[in-house]
Amino acid sequence: MATVRIPEQNRTLTEKAEIRAFLAPFGIEYDRWAVAGRIDRDATSEEILRAYDPEIQELNRRGGYITADVIDVTPDVPGLQAMLDRFNKEHTHAEDEVRFIVKGRGLFFIHPDTHPVFSVEVEEGDLMNVPAGTKHWFDLCRDRTIRAIRLFREKAGWSPVYTGDPIAAGHEPLCFGPGYFNPNQPRLAPGPALV
Ligand SMILES: [Fe+2]
Numbered sequence: 001m002a003t004v005r006i007p008e009q010n011r012t013l014t015e016k017a018e019i020r021a022f023l024a025p026f027g028i029e030y031d032r033w034a035v036a037g038r039i040d041r042d043a044t045s046e047e048i049l050r051a052y053d054p055e056i057q058e059l060n061r062r063g064g065y066i067t068a069d070v071i072d073v074t075p076d077v078p079g080l081q082a083m084l085d086r087f088n089k090e091h092t093h094a095e096d097e098v099r100f101i102v103k104g105r106g107l108f109f110i111h112p113d114t115h116p117v118f119s120v121e122v123e124e125g126d127l128m129n130v131p132a133g134t135k136h137w138f139d140l141c142r143d144r145t146i147r148a149i150r151l152f153r154e155k156a157g158w159s160p161v162y163t164g165d166p167i168a169a170g171h172e173p174l175c176f177g178p179g180y181f182n183p184n185q186p187r188l189a190p191g192p193a194l195v
Helices: 016-026 045-051 055-065 080-087 168-169
Strands: 002-005 011-013 030-032 066-074 096-111 118-123 125-132 137-142 146-152
Touching: 002 016, 002 066, 011 016, 045 055, 045 066, 045 125, 055 096, 055 146, 118 125
Parallel strands: none
Antiparallel strands: 002 011, 002 118, 030 125, 066 146, 096 118, 096 125, 096 137, 096 146
């Protein structure tokens, strides 16, 4: 399950219904698709896309997406930091950023015009979209691992358009989702910054 945090309000949301209700006014859809028992997290990209084809087709129908792929990020991906640095500064896209997380975790920060910044920590089984034009940035958690289905209308539309606002530097990319931290580690102990 995702974890939504609104630091300025000292609020944390961890229930699906409250997360959906909170995100909806920002045009962000959140849902859960089963992973365990349905697909091997390390299956090929083709097998993953085939397994979720019914859901993908439904999203395509509603959102006008026409292509899907699977992105794999692990700590040993060449140029990982350079890739992260493209997306960990506030930006927008000309089209929706749609992600279904098959494995690992990631951290979206959303910066609405009319609401304080909040983060959405996504993990296995989470589906969310960042609507076109929404100011946001993204980072990985300390394990620097994520595998996700991505949907596109046109891949070129997904290039980041930077706002130039340095706001991301003021938000530590820390993940706190259930099960993420080693139980021997204090829950609030900050990990090393990713940037
Ligand atoms: Fe983005």
